[in-house]
Amino acid sequence: MARHWIKVISISYCLLLNGCSQTSKDAIDTIVASVAGKSPPISLKEIEATPYAALIAHLNDNAEALMILTWIEPSTPAKTYKWLSADKEMLATKAGRIVKTINLKAGNLSAIISEQDDPLSLNILLPDVKRTWSYKLSWSPGYHRQYSATSRFSILGKETITHFERALELVHISENVSLSEIDFQYTNHFWLIPSSGEVVKSQQHPYPGADTINLLLPHFFMGSTNG
Numbered sequence: 001m002a003r004h005w006i007k008v009i010s011i012s013y014c015l016l017l018n019g020c021s022q023t024s025k026d027a028i029d030t031i032v033a034s035v036a037g038k039s040p041p042i043s044l045k046e047i048e049a050t051p052y053a054a055l056i057a058h059l060n061d062n063a064e065a066l067m068i069l070t071w072i073e074p075s076t077p078a079k080t081y082k083w084l085s086a087d088k089e090m091l092a093t094k095a096g097r098i099v100k101t102i103n104l105k106a107g108n109l110s111a112i113i114s115e116q117d118d119p120l121s122l123n124i125l126l127p128d129v130k131r132t133w134s135y136k137l138s139w140s141p142g143y144h145r146q147y148s149a150t151s152r153f154s155i156l157g158k159e160t161i162t163h164f165e166r167a168l169e170l171v172h173i174s175e176n177v178s179l180s181e182i183d184f185q186y187t188n189h190f191w192l193i194p195s196s197g198e199v200v201k202s203q204q205h206p207y208p209g210a211d212t213i214n215l216l217l218p219h220f221f222m223g224s225t226n227g
Helices: 002-016 022-036 044-048
Strands: 054-059 065-073 080-084 090-094 097-102 108-113 132-140 144-163 166-179 184-192 199-204 213-216
Touching: 054 090, 090 213, 097 199, 144 199, 166 199
Parallel strands: none
Antiparallel strands: 054 065, 054 213, 065 080, 080 090, 090 097, 097 108, 108 132, 132 144, 144 166, 166 184, 184 199, 199 213
16 A cells, blocks of 8 residues: 555656646656556456556446546545546545546536535544535536535435445435525435445535536545545
8 A cells, every 4th residue: 555655646746846847747647648548447457456546437427437546635634635537637535525626528616615524524424423514615617606505414224336346335325415596406425334434436416517426436445535
């Protein structure tokens, strides 16, 4: 696991620095293309051979894509993880939730702002964690800035899913999102490890009217992305 952290950090500094040379940028593009640019379907063997932490994503029913972890941003109560595709699409996730997107063709989530902690980051399976959450959403295209949203979570029970070549028993959580200002509702789904509340799989609409983004975390990196 140590090699993942070293390589993630080493390419991320250059991604974030304006003074990064063209040679270094080209090298990064080559790394991302070679690792994330695999043809679907992506096998467990391919993922385990990848020298970087990875995430599998697909939009609606489109082919799945491999995204690599390029940056870890310290934050509380959960860190923010930034994932990059071969097409330079970026997702930022926090406790399994998509909190920002960049370069998605149909539109992008600009920000989620809240004075409350996301219940997913507190292990929503614990009995003392509230199952409601209020926050503000900003997205594009259009001038959609800080629309008030309320989420209500429901625990739907345990389900067995096929996670590559093995079966996993996970807890299925639904999240009903309401935006009263525009009279809009939608539902997200998360599948969590029962013992820790970590998100392994999800089906999310990052903002109202957005396409469904399906995320799957490979098993070798589970245990790190919710902390």
